[in-house]
Amino acid sequence: MGKGMNCLFTFGGLFYLMCLTSCHGGMDSKAANASQDSLVLGGVSVSKTDTVPLCTGKLTKRWKAPVHLNIDTLHPISKDSLAKALRIERRRIRDSVRLALDKLPKHLYFTFDDGPLRGSKAIDSIAKARKIKINTFLVGKHAFMSKGLKRDYQRYYDNPLVECYNHSYTHGNNKFTSFYSNAVGAVNDFEKNETDLKLQHKIIRLPGRNIWIYDDVRRIDLQSGASTADLLYTNGYKIFGWDVEWKIHGLTGKPIQSVHEIYTRIRNYMNNKSSMEPNNVVLLMHDDMFQNKKGQQLLSSLIDTIQRHTDYQFEFMQDYPFRY
Ligand SMILES: [Zn+2]
Incomplete structure (x- = not known):
């Protein structure tokens, strides 16, 4: 040789x-x-x-x-x-x-799904009181269920610290496999939501699916939902999932993960660079987690902990991701 x-x-x-x-x-x-x-x-x-x-x-x-x-x-x-x-x-x-x-800046995205719901008003007030940017993925059907919820939606819409994004009009009626089996119907549902809620950004989170499609990234958790997500992306939308989810019982305000646990998880994702994008962590919460005073205190306490112990910047999803 x-x-x-x-x-x-x-x-x-x-x-x-x-x-x-x-x-x-x-x-x-x-x-x-x-x-x-x-x-x-x-x-x-x-x-x-x-x-x-x-x-x-x-x-x-x-x-x-x-x-x-x-x-x-x-x-x-x-x-x-x-x-x-x-x-x-x-x-x-x-x-x-x-x-x-x-050594470079770190970016944290608080995202709240399914609003407006009981809890949205408190989230809006906390964002103002703490002066942090937050992101809401809204369900149009909820906004038209009562005058109170319509007002809560308007409060979000008018708050410069809150960005409103698309989580579909019907939330797939919580029957996700059937909702996503008709991709064209599902896309129409998102488009109705955009029109009815006067949404300004082409940013979507799919109900019941942790799917990401944006720029050079395409990550699918469940195949059912992929064709809808691809069609939305073709129509100019970015689809964002989440890195970490926090759960609290809405009615009782009892946390399933404590503030300490969720704070530690966020830090680990940030330090290990195990999130979808290094130095960017997306946290998923749901509006109805914060309908009770106890839940609201936990949200404030998480924000306090982050602001006291880290230099993470609270960001809008429209700016995701920061790449260094
Ligand atoms: Zn949802």
Whole structure:
């Protein structure tokens, strides 16, 4: 045999290759346009500014990209050794990227589903009192059930700290498999919701499904729902799921996960970069969890804990994701 050839082995085929150049998905960012000093973070050279974060998207790309190893075919190694070498290389890259990402801003998205419902008014007041941005995924049918709920919807709509997004008009009448079996009918239901609630953003969360389709990402939890989500994406919508869910019994205000538990989970996702996008964590809650004073106190307490112990920024889903 002549000279040895180098073969390229790829690890982690499930990861999507990304080639974005700004913090916000494909959108422009001030940082991407700024020409500044450069420094090396996680083995990646990125531009540096005094006031604007490092929004090149290179670290995120490096975090998600497959690992490549150059192998000398003259001295082939066993499959097990190759897998081990790839694991070690992947850990090496991830450790260095994690360190770099830890120094950069972290973004938290509070999302509330199924409103307006009993609980929405309290959520609206808490957002104002704490001056934090929140996101609501609304169900039109609920807004037209009573004058009170219509008012609660209007309160959300008029509050600049609240963004209103689409969670379908009927919530699929809670029969999700049947709802998603007719993708065109389901899309019509979302479009009715957008019109009736005068929604400004093409942002959707599917009832009963944790499905993500946006930019270069497509992740499906249950196949039923995929064709509806794909059709919505084709029609210009972004579909967002969630990383962490918090549950409280709405009527009693009794938490299924305590404030401490949910806070720890959010921190772990942020630190381990195990959320859909590193340095971005999406928390799912439901409006009816906060109809009781006890539940409302827990929400305030979670916000307090986050504000006291972290520098996480509360964000709108329309700005998701920030990529560094
Ligand atoms: Zn829902």
